[in-house]
Structures are given as C-alpha cells and as structure tokens.
Amino acid sequence: MAEQAELTRPETSAKKLQTVNPATGEPGKFYDPHSIDDAKAAAKAARAAFLEWRRLSFEQRSAVLHKAADILRARETELARLMTEEMGKTLDDGRAETEKCAFQCNWFADHAAEYLADQPVDIGGAEAFVTFNPIGIVLAVMPWNFPLWQVFRAAAPALMAGNGMLLKHASNVPGSALAIEEVLHQAGVPKDLFRTLLLPSSEVEALIKDDNIAAVTLTGSVPAGRSVATAAASVLKKCVLELGGSDAYVVLEDADIEAAAKVAATARMVNGGQSCIAGKRFIVVRSIVEPFERAMVEAMRSYEMGDPTREGTKLGPMQSMKARDEIHRQVEDSIAKGARLLLGGSVPERTGAWYPATVLTNVLPGQPAHDEEVFGPVAAIIAADDEADAIRIANDSPFGLGSGVLTSDLDRGRRIASQELEAGLSFVNENVRSDPRTPFGGVKHSGFGRECSAYGIREFVNIKTVHVKPLEHANGSQVE
Structure with missing residues (x-):
C-alpha cells in the first residue's frame, strides 16, 4: 500500500491507545500499549511454547484450527461490528471477511499435512527425502484494511506448520487484534504461542532483531516493506512482503x-x-x-x-x-x-x-x-x-x-x-482476489514471497534434505 495506507497511530491519552470511529469521528475505547520489554518477554515465552507445539501431530494442530473456524463463525456479527467501529468496514463486508478467515483455518487444517508431507527423491542407492520443519516464531506486522483476514492469512498456515506467531497490528485496530488472540486462545492455541502486541511501529525493528524471532511477514506500504526488509536482512532473517498495488x-x-x-x-x-x-x-x-x-x-x-x-x-x-x-x-x-x-x-x-x-x-x-x-x-x-x-x-x-x-x-x-x-x-473477466487454495503475492514493488496454498505454508519452514544409508555401506564424496 502507498503512503496513505501506512500503519496509522491512534490518538493517545495517558499512554493509552484510543480508537476513532471513522463514520462519526467519535472516540472509541482505550487500550493499554505494550513496551519493547513486554514484546521481548513475549518472544521468549513464544519460543518456549513453540518447542512443545512443533512436536504435536498435524491431527492435533488441525483440531485446534477447526475449532478456531467454529468460533469465528459463532462470533461473526460481533467481529464484523468491531471492524466497522474501528476502521469503517461495512457490516456485510465484515461478515464476509470473518467467514473467509474461518475457511482459511479449515483449509489449512485439512491440507497442511499434504502440503508438508515428506517428499522422497530417487538419487540412486541411498534413501533420500525432503522434509519440511517449522522454524520458530514469525512476527506478523499487519495493516488495518482487512483486520482479520490479513492476520489469519498468515497465522493459519504458520500455526499448522508448527510455528508460533507474534502479531503487531495496525494501531487503529487494537480491538480487532486482541479479538484474534482471544479466538485462537479459546480454540486451544497455547497462550504464549500466539500473542497480540500493541506495540508502536518505532519498536518493530528492535523486535525483529530479537533472537527469539525467526522470520517476519508484513502486509503494508512500500516504505514499511523497505524498513522491515532492511531490519530482517541485517540479522539474516527471512521475510515475506505483501506491499502495494496499482x-x-x-x-x-x-x-x-x-x-x-x-x-x-x-x-x-x-x-x-x-x-x-x-x-x-x-x-x-x-x-x-x-x-x-x-x-x-x-x-x-x-x-x-x-x-x-x-x-x-x-x-x-x-x-x-x-x-x-x-x-x-x-x-x-x-x-x-x-x-x-x-x-x-x-x-x-x-x-x-x-x-x-x-x-x-x-x-x-x-x-x-x-x-x-x-x-x-x-x-x-x-x-x-x-x-x-x-x-x-x-x-x-x-x-x-x-x-x-x-x-x-x-x-x-x-x-x-x-x-x-x-x-x-x-x-x-473477474476481479482479482485472494484464496487459500492459490498462491498470493506480487512482484516488483508489490513485494516478494507468497501466502496461501502449498507455496505459502512453505515460506516459513526449513526445507531440509535428508539422506539415509546403512553405515557399513557408507562412503563419502569429495564433490560439494
């Protein structure tokens, strides 16, 4: 998104965040922000929770994501009204967005095992295969325009792959950000594994560089993408960027x-x-x-x-x-x-x-x-x-x-x-839209990397080659 779509800061009062209803100009609720120390503590706790979550089977993680879909549908009108109050989305669009998030959860719950199944490779002789391992905690930096969908588009595949996530949402949708956390916790995602951080944009770089963060995904403006990509590159961490479009x-x-x-x-x-x-x-x-x-x-x-x-x-x-x-x-x-x-x-x-x-x-x-x-x-x-x-x-x-x-x-x-x-x-002959079943992302200044489908879930995994051979038949090679 271009400069006018930058992650916006809400009004502050006594160090609290306050939303504004864009339809009426009326002030909304106050929220307590987090500090960078809070964020780093959350990152450390998320890393510990990840070490247990990654050991769960796909079936166990799938049950949690299916329950999240059920909760989203049960709270559809409530969540839609929250989006309307915070960023002006119509009630009909909010309901449709919530349903799309539920579909995303169900899709990856049903297909992650297939997308991340070991892939055998015939190299002649020894057993060889490619496996897909989770990499850790993904920091998601998200915009206001689709307060639920942008997050679930990243979170559902990340969680099903065995990763954890910290969410730094746009500052004008704190209620939506906390509601996402609540939905996932109610569904059974461990409390520390997914956390919403009401963190100022100025602290994002420091969090990216924290050792407990493995990768970053951002949907936002081109300047925000440059900033996140620069910070991630400085510590050799992968990022996926979905930026603007014309x-x-x-x-x-x-x-x-x-x-x-x-x-x-x-x-x-x-x-x-x-x-x-x-x-x-x-x-x-x-x-x-x-x-x-x-x-x-x-x-x-x-x-x-x-x-x-x-x-x-x-x-x-x-x-x-x-x-x-x-x-x-x-x-x-x-x-x-x-x-x-x-x-x-x-x-x-x-x-x-x-x-x-x-x-x-x-x-x-x-x-x-x-x-x-x-x-x-x-x-x-x-x-x-x-x-x-x-x-x-x-x-x-x-x-x-x-x-x-x-x-x-x-x-x-x-x-x-x-x-x-x-x-x-x-x-x-139809309008462009994202879908859990097909890859989503851009080229040029619209970013790099993909979300959704098998291509999206494999962005934040370690694609590992494994060779297996009996020791008595082992031999080395002098060629790299």
Whole structure:
C-alpha cells in the first residue's frame, strides 16, 4: 500500500491507545500499549511454547484450527461490528471477511499435512527425502484494511506448520487484534504461542532483531516493506512482503462493455477501494473508451455512501480523515493536470471520513491517478491505442500485485493474463482476489514471497534434505 495506507497511530491519552470511529469521528475505547520489554518477554515465552507445539501431530494442530473456524463463525456479527467501529468496514463486508478467515483455518487444517508431507527423491542407492520443519516464531506486522483476514492469512498456515506467531497490528485496530488472540486462545492455541502486541511501529525493528524471532511477514506500504526488509536482512532473517498495488485491468475492444464495467466497478470498490488488489487503473482500447466511460459511471454510481452498520450498505467511510484528505488531494491534483471528472470527486458535507465513488478519465502520466496507488473509491480510465499499447501501459508501473483482462475471447485473455502482464495474479473477466487454495503475492514493488496454498505454508519452514544409508555401506564424496 502507498503512503496513505501506512500503519496509522491512534490518538493517545495517558499512554493509552484510543480508537476513532471513522463514520462519526467519535472516540472509541482505550487500550493499554505494550513496551519493547513486554514484546521481548513475549518472544521468549513464544519460543518456549513453540518447542512443545512443533512436536504435536498435524491431527492435533488441525483440531485446534477447526475449532478456531467454529468460533469465528459463532462470533461473526460481533467481529464484523468491531471492524466497522474501528476502521469503517461495512457490516456485510465484515461478515464476509470473518467467514473467509474461518475457511482459511479449515483449509489449512485439512491440507497442511499434504502440503508438508515428506517428499522422497530417487538419487540412486541411498534413501533420500525432503522434509519440511517449522522454524520458530514469525512476527506478523499487519495493516488495518482487512483486520482479520490479513492476520489469519498468515497465522493459519504458520500455526499448522508448527510455528508460533507474534502479531503487531495496525494501531487503529487494537480491538480487532486482541479479538484474534482471544479466538485462537479459546480454540486451544497455547497462550504464549500466539500473542497480540500493541506495540508502536518505532519498536518493530528492535523486535525483529530479537533472537527469539525467526522470520517476519508484513502486509503494508512500500516504505514499511523497505524498513522491515532492511531490519530482517541485517540479522539474516527471512521475510515475506505483501506491499502495494496499482492493479491494471486491460479492457479490449471485443469486450461486452456493460459486463466489463460491472466487473471493473466491483474490482475498484473492494473494501471501499481500500485494498492492495482493488482494480485501480482501467486501460481501455481507444475505440471503446466513450461507451466504457458511460457504463463505468453507471456501475460506480450504484455504490452509494451509507451507514456501515446497516445491512446492504455498499460504501462506508474511509478509514480516517487523513486518508480521505489524501485521496481528495490526488483527485484534485489529477484534474489540475488534465484528468476529466466523470463522477464524484467532492468531499461531502457530513461528519466522518466520507468520500464518494469517483471516476476520472483522460488519465495520463504525471497525474497521481496514473502514477500513484490511489487507496480509495477512485477509478482511473486510461486510453490505449490497441492491445499491445494497453499491455505496455499496464506493465509501466512500479507495482505488480494483481491484474485483469476483460475480453470475449477467452484464449486471448488467457494468453495475456498468463504471459504478458507483470503481476503475481492475473484474472480474466473477474476481479482479482485472494484464496487459500492459490498462491498470493506480487512482484516488483508489490513485494516478494507468497501466502496461501502449498507455496505459502512453505515460506516459513526449513526445507531440509535428508539422506539415509546403512553405515557399513557408507562412503563419502569429495564433490560439494
């Protein structure tokens, strides 16, 4: 995520953390923060708990993760309301997010043993196999936009692999962070094995360098990723980084324009536009730009701002006034540099961090809507001469997380998605999304490493080669 999506600090009072409801601007609950000494003590305790947890069978760990899924589903509405209060997510989106976390727990509970099963290797003669061992305590540094999913996306596979985890969540969602800890403890995860730390971002580097931390996973901004990667590299610890995205959707001249616009609007408005994998740049072949503009405006117009606590609301507030103001600056700056406003683009006269669904066209290089990650409900339409030009524009970005192709020719879409677009995910005729069953992650400034699927669970294990041969038949080799 770009600078506007940095992990935000809440207001403080008497050294306590306090949340703010972005829909109303009203202050929320107070929370006691942790110190770096608290965090290091937690890391030491987690390491001790890990030495026991790693000895459990997959079946034993699986039972705990299945129970966590059951608890998530039982507390679905409660957890959704908590997310709404802390960062403005709509109640419907919060329920869907909680269900996705439950599915993640169930998936890895059922498939970790398969993903991490020993793999025999035929080397001719001696027995050889590859085994996957847990490495220890993973520090998870997580953002506010998907308060539950971002954490469970990392925690479920880490725990099933036999690792432990410490969570340093975004400072504006402390209640969600503590609720995750409570769910996992209720499910049977040992208290010390998973801990939430309400720790200032300034202390993360010191915790990374603690000897009891084995690795780091971060979802966040590019600057945050650089900082974490630098700290981890200084002590030779592995990290997985899922950073920003400026996802491009290539809209070809053979696309059904109405259908393409609906997919594009859905892609743009994921989580109110506050998602790394939300569609942000819609690169349209010039011959259909005008009809696509009209269809896109109508599709985006359906996302009306409303009370996020009411069922059916499609667009709630942004996560903070600061984030809202930054989005508006990007829109106004883009217009001043030649973009044309088709919908939205004005700050409503109401209390809270509100911003309407917005559509810009004639988006060109040099405009924030073209060059930057716009982390909110703003769609940018960019004209391209033809398919090759559209692909060039899509790839001309420092980011490479998600991408899409909208076309009636599935073979054409399959070719472009699989071979041409520089991104970790490419979808044809649907919006990009993560799934426990498929690898998730990006290239370029969108980070490195993968989450989910067999590829994700193997990021934080020791992939070990083992040779076994009777001693009386042993012989050495002078070749490394």
